[in-house]
Amino acid sequence: MTIHVKNNIHWVGQRDWEVQDFHGTEYKITKGTSYNSYLIREEKVVLIDTVDHRFCHQFLQNLEKEINLNDIDFIVINHAEEDHSGALSALMEKIPQTPIYCTEAAIDSIVGHHHHPEWNFNTVKTGDTLDIGHGKQLVFVEAPMLHWPDSMMTYLTGDAVLFSNDAFGQHYCDERLFNDEVDQHELYEQCLRYYANILTPFSNLVTAKINEVLSFNLPVDMIATSHGIVWRDNPTQIIHQYLEWANHYQENRITIFYDSMSNNTRMMADAIAQGIHDVDANVAVKVFNVAKHDKNEILSSVFRSKAILVGSSTMNNVMMPKIAGMLEEIAGLRFKNKSAAAFGSYGWNGGAVDRIHARLTDAGFDTSLSLKTKWRPDHKALAECQDYGRTIAKQWQLNHQTQPVENTTPVQESVSPVSIQTTSVSGSSEKTIDTQSMICTVCNWVYDPAIGEPNQDVMPGTAWDDVPDDFFCPDCNLGKDVFIEYNN
16 A cells, blocks of 8 residues: 655555554553655655564565566665664565665664675765756755664655654554644644653754754755654644754643552652642642553653652662662653652651652752651641642742743744854953863763863863864764763
């Protein structure tokens, strides 16, 4: 089955209504997904991506109904993960000499998955083009760590279609392909869930990459994603939304999640939630039991929140394992601009709450005073929990009022590239050495001007502005554009 996308572009992908887990079992899929592959037929025939390996036989059958496989001139692999390149081995068995266009990093991951180093790889970099005839070209844009090092996007001139890879997509399955055809509430929820759980750690890169693409001044009439719908109606609305989500996003929401051995901590959570509501009826308070609720829904709620409360019973003087796992994921997602506090019940010691508080602090949250209750909370203890909720609500209400205003650009307006402004100081004949350290937003490696990076001939005392443009992070091999100022 194929679906006409635009002019000589057809969708030749695969819907997956049954899938429930992604990235192992770490991402729960609630609305199915699709593996979007696209066939472009100009003077040259181009296939962009394949489908998940579980559908490779069906994919080839459908593709062969549409075209003689030997007529495919080029294969573009925007990303080597199995849900994108899973059918590549089966396809290459039939057309083994077909050129594959991908990033240099993708060769490593494609060979790592498929074990065919002899394939006809052609590496591309940002700005490289491929002429496909009829006055049209493919323009390649590297997008490292969105969300793999090998990721890239591909733009088709003439038709003004951006094949955006994982960016702007969602795990969402529907018989209809385009954004204006599906349930808008479901679409928004799945877009947010996808961003919150997968792309949040790379928000700085999201902003930088979007503004890089916008700086090319290329018209975008359609965004063809790797999962979910194709954006044809006001496609830039999702670009605006990503810029907002990447800008330390938060709503007037507080998320409470906990695990409880004997319902004692659950009772505390309910009382704290009531106390918050007593003070601030406008704040949305969401309460979750990590042992019973969808983990990715909880993480999506944390993403949307200005603050979180994390509770656990104490077991063997440590927190409950599911809470520990959730905090590990939260640390990896690197949420910004959020407050947090810990609470929980205990019997003869209260080590869980102390550990939660320390973990939240280490994860970058602005932590508040914790609350412990010994044994099952009685009427007095529950009143104290409610008072605690009132107190912390007032504190976070004040914090929220003093936060910078969030990006509220209407989705209908155009987006201008964001520029970084610097201020120079004049009137001094002496040159001041810039001692500002920079941190890699992907792996957290820190560049210290006092130390430099001798392995790349960057000598001690070299300011960041004087570091060569071809500098790369020693730990993750990404370039200067992934670094931000580091204030320890």
